[in-house]
Amino acid sequence: MKKHAYLIIANRNFKQVELLVNTLDDARNDIYILIDKKAQETRPKFKCQYSNVYILQEIPVFWGDFSQITAEVNLFKAAASNADVEYSYYHLLSGLDLPLVSQDKMHEFFAQHPNKQFVTLSAMGNQRQLHMRLRKHLFVKNFRVSGNIIKTSFFKIFRKFENAYLSFTTHESDHIGFGSNWVTLSNEFVQKIVKKSNLDQISEVFGGGFLVDELFIPYELKKFHMENQIYHADPVHDKCDEFQGNLCYINWWDGSPLTFTKDNYNELLRAKEAGHFFARKFDIKIDKKIIEMVLEDVKPRLHN
Secondary structure (H helix, E strand, O other): OOEEEEEEEEOOOHHHHHHHHHHHOOOOEEEEEEEEOOOOOOOOOOOOOOOEEEEOOOEOOOOOOOHHHHHHHHHHHHHHOOOOOOEEEEEEEEOOOEEOOOHHHHHHHHHHOOOOEEOOEEOOOOHHHHHHHHOOOOOHHHOOOOOOHHHHHHHHHHHHHHHHHHHHHOOOOOOOOOEOOOOEEEHHHHHHHOOHHHHHHHHHHHOOOOOOHHHHHHHHHHHOOOHHHEOOOOOEOOOOOOOOOOOEEOOOOOOOOOOOOHHHHHHHHHHHHOOOOEEOOOOOOOOHHHHHHHHHHOOOOOOO
């Protein structure tokens, strides 16, 4: 039996994460969870009846920082190095995601599409700006600052000067692709990513950069000449009628991104009909009802 690995990065709403984990609980799945060390909530004991659950060592994850790639790589490494199983696919999710289809549908689809890479590529982005992201940035833990008005004002001014300097001194070289960091990848690709020699290169290329998590997977696909394996390579412009190749429906046109409520239920049904298997983002503190509606739709899901 080919198993799937679900890799979850969570930083809040752990009751919601428990619902996600319970929904993924299936003998055909293993679940790996990495919690942002900065999270303030009490950590639950994630338990499943059918899936194996692995809780990784926590690390602090900062928005826009290389630590986002570190969290992703730690999850890929943990799953890829599991000596007890070889996974056919690895699904990288946030704790605010939900599946839109049952595990029967999920496994049936991916069995019919082996060795594909499910990524959402973006058509937006100036190449100079993308190359700037790879440059060394200072105060990388402070891309998002709130609370202290003096500190916030300082970093806003500092970023303007830093961006001006980087823009003037950055030279475009090879084309850089970018897109969503939430992906589904094949075992072949993940095993290439987690090789020690490649991990050193990842740190060298992306360490110290800004928003590099959106460059990471497209960069690796190009490096390993695996772009022909992308399931849906048409780049998106963040418009409502486009298909998102990572199979995760994200509404960028009504938010940054939009947090779904029960008013978006029909929108999510249309997304599922279009071929999306996941959606984000949901927030149990904003609307618990839409979460209940979506999860009810994915039953039955358990197999022993």
